[in-house]
Amino acid sequence: MIRKIRKIFRTPPPLPPPPPTTTITTNKNGNIHKMNNSESTSHDTSYVKQESSPVSNHLNTESSKTNQIPSTDDVQYAKMRIISSPVFQLRDIIRALLSSSSPSSCNLISTFLTYGQLLGASSIHGYLVDRCYDTQTLINDEFSSYQGVALCITYDIKLSEQQWEDIFGIHESTSIISKTASSFFHLTDFLCILSGSRVVYYDPNERMINDERAYVSMFDLEHDDIEIFQDQFSPLDYFLLKSKTFYNGTLIRLPLRTTSTTQISTKIQTLDDIKQQIYQYFCYHNSLIELLLIQTNLNTIEFDYTKDFQLFTKLLSIEKHSLATMYDIQSTTQIIHLTLTKLINDISTSDVSRWFLSIHNDYNEIDKRKTELKFLLPIIPLSTPSESYISLSKSHNYQSIQITSSRILYYCISPILNTFSNDDLCTQLCQIKFPQAYALFLKDLSRLINPTTTTSLSNLSIDLIWELMPDIDEHQRLLNENQKYSLQQQQQQQQNIQFINNIIPNIWEEIGKQELFYSVTEGWGYVAIEDMIINNVEPSPMQDVLTYVFSEANAPIVILPSHVINGLCKYSNKHYLKVMTPFHASKLLSENSSIITNLTFEQKLLLLKYIILNDPDPDLVLELELLPLANNTFITFQTKQASSIYIIDNNPDFLKLFNIKQYDRFLNPNIDENLFNKLSSKNFQGN
Known part of the structure; x- marks a missing residue:
């Protein structure tokens, strides 16, 4: 019930220009609709003076009624815009009730991250606020229960006009707020959103249970007099420190449920429960994989505990930044450094990891639409048990491929393709040009791992590129060793190996088209497959002397492992590969006899x-x-x-x-x- 707004008898400050002529009408359900003049915009809201009678009774009439807003020199009314909320469909209520019976921490935290990604935010900061505020001056007496402990989530980006309209516009179909609010029903019955100069209070419990729309109370901090509702706005004071009328970001405040009497949900959660949910969500690699692979905009995530917004206890923080980036026409590949810091048993621990992230853009001729294919590869994984990589990946919006016995590649496709059977997965990925994208990914990596430079990335070598080129013999060995796994793991492993074997020819064909092969001969750099001469001798002093001899003759010598040579010979679609032979060495030395005179006794013997x-x-x-x-x-x-x-x-x-x-x-x-x-x-x- 919205109570009577008290009059303020004082000398008022200058009033803003009067709003456009507004007509308030109601329907049978008590929904407020407004008819503006031609100068009003679609997102304008009406200025409403609230009388002493309850809103439900005041508006319960089928006849249209025009309320003119009085304006005198002696009386100023606090202005509050009350608009009808979007429709909640039955499926949203059912989903909310189901989630409230056994709330999932993954749903809650994932909702915050996904929402930040959709907004385009780069930073998310969560506050577990253990504090109760006064309840004397509220916009609704029933809102007093929402002045207690709360979870506040901030984003470093403001809502645009279109986003405000998408969330709070009056639509006849389910909009974002109904979906977003349902994700929070197991946590709260009340939403407060602050963005820019707008504040919105939203109580879905008020009207949903009566088959009527809820109402949204919207304030404009720059033009509205909110002093009369000082207690209502006091939880926002910390975020409005720099400017009392503007917040350069977006805040969602979720007061925790204090009683189990609400008809939406009876679940009560404490700040300790939320803290455990935060730790649980970021406990496994799968959450970080989604953060890196899907929620790519987010660079900083923090959660703090506070009682007064003066002293803060850092519960968890995640920071990621790019160490190096390679831009190509169709792809962008970067090396990402990620630091995860957690406070466990009053001890702060940090864990560092590094990842390759590659984004490949293309146009699907079959579906006539643009596609975005992302690859994520751990370089230095977190210390979390590696089993979490495979065990949890199936339930998320990405897939995984065990490229080698020690390397797992994660990938996702946007827009998400229709679900195919496992037999069609290879065909499906070929249609979206997965092999081409993977070959370009390796090419970008080869440029990031430049063997001729000494940088902070010097711990990475060109050997990693060879390692990421699939070895069919290795996958066959993995298949033979499959017996040591459980039956379910055997089936999963066998499907993965079979898939790799099916797509290997396509991958190698694309690898052969790229200048992926680094010549150790000075001045050559990366060369095409037709130009290179492969030194196939095992790493040894003999390999070194042969490399030196060919390099001195300015031959583009390339050192490749055996599985790469086999893959190129078998699948690359190249009819001839120049592999070093005794004949090549003899011919080169006969044409460059001076090279021999510079060799040591041991080198000549090896040659x-x-x-x-x-x-x-x-x-x-x-x-x-x-x-x-x-x-x-x-x-x-x-x-x-x-x-x-x-x-x-x-x-x-x-x-x-x-x-x-x-x-x-x-x-x-x-x-x-x-x-x-x-x-x-x-x-x-x-x-």
């Missing part, structure tokens, strides 16, 4: 060993200065007409029989035994 042991063809070393002598020098391999080099047993003791000056006539017996035997074979003796 000779690579050529001879992999392809024992004497012609490959002919005219190369790689023949090792007993005096630790090298001479050129020549034909049989050249001076003879003698071979003795592979035992250095035999050299003691000769003068040291004659060591240049003998093959070095101290070299690798396999190499010595090859050089001693008939193939290298000539006729």
Whole structure:
């Protein structure tokens, strides 16, 4: 019941210009409709003087009645706009009742975050306010129960005119407020929203239970006299410190339910309950995945406990910022640093993580609409148990793919596609160009992880790019090891592996189209698949010397792991890959003989060993200065007409029989035994 507004007998300040002529009419349900003149806008509200009789009785008439607002020099009325709220449909009430019986912390916290994302906010600050305010000067006597402890949520962005209209406009269909309010029914019976210079008090419990619309009390802080309702507005004082008439953001105040007698919900929650819900929501990785993957606008989230808005206890804070960003025509990829700080048992703990986030935009020719595909990849995960990654991902608006045995990729599609069976998932993702987007994602990562620069990202290496290229052999091994999981895990793992196997050819085909391959040769950088020469030797000193030799000849040498080479050869749609061979090494050295003179004794032996042991063809070393002598020098391999080099047993003791000056006539017996035997074979003796 809205009580009589007291008159203020005093010398009034200058009045604002009179509002447009407004006609107040009512319908059978007591809803207020207004008919403005042609100069009024659609979102204007009527100025209403409230009489002593209850609103329900005062407006319960079927005849239209025009109320002219009196204006005198001696009397000024506090102005309050009362408009009809949007329609609550039956499904909204049922949802509210169901959620109130067993409230979900995920629904509550997720609602705050989702709402912030929709508003375009970058910061959310929650206050658990443990304080009661006076109840002498309220706009409604029944609002006294809402002056106690409350949860306040602030956003760093104001509501636009369109957003105000969407929330509180008089529509014949369910609007945002009915959906938003239903998310809070298990927590409160009353909503207060402050944004810019507007304050709204909304009591859904007042009229919903009587099959009538609730009423919204709306104030304009810049023009309305609110001193008469000082207690009503006192919970907003902290947020209006800088300006008594304006708040540069949006505040939602939710007074906690104090009794279980309301007909909307009987659930009572305390500030401790809310604190546990906050901790519970941010306990697992899935909430952070949604924050990074879906609620991308939000950079700061904080929750504080306070009794007086002077001393604050930080319960939880999340801060994220971008360390580096790569922009492309179709995609944007960044490295995100996220810090989660929680107060548990009066001890503040911090957890740090890093993530790759990539957003790929495209146009779906089949559905004739734009699509947005997002990838999220943990680099340094939080210390939360890794099981939470997989176990909770199915119930959210994203999917996960185990790209490798140790790497899980999370992705989401906007707009959300129709649900397909698992058999159609591969086809579905190909339609939205998932393989192309993933290849571009790897390309962006390769630029962010620049091997030639030393930055704060130096802990990331190009090996991560190779690791993220799918290995079909590894997935087959995972399939073979599937027996150690439970039956449900086996089925999930098998479906995931089968899906990866089905889409691997498409991914590798797209990888082959990108300049993803970094050449260690100075000046080349990232090269196309047609230009590169692959050093397929396992990491070793031999790989190093081969890389040096080819680099000195300005050949675009690329070092790739075996599974990448296999994937390119099998799926990349390239008919020829230039893989380093003894023939390539021999040809390069014969054309650049000066390179050999710069090599050390050990490097020359490694080079000779690579050529001879992999392809024992004497012609490959002919005219190369790689023949090792007993005096630790090298001479050129020549034909049989050249001076003879003698071979003795592979035992250095035999050299003691000769003068040291004659060591240049003998093959070095101290070299690798396999190499010595090859050089001693008939193939290298000539006729």
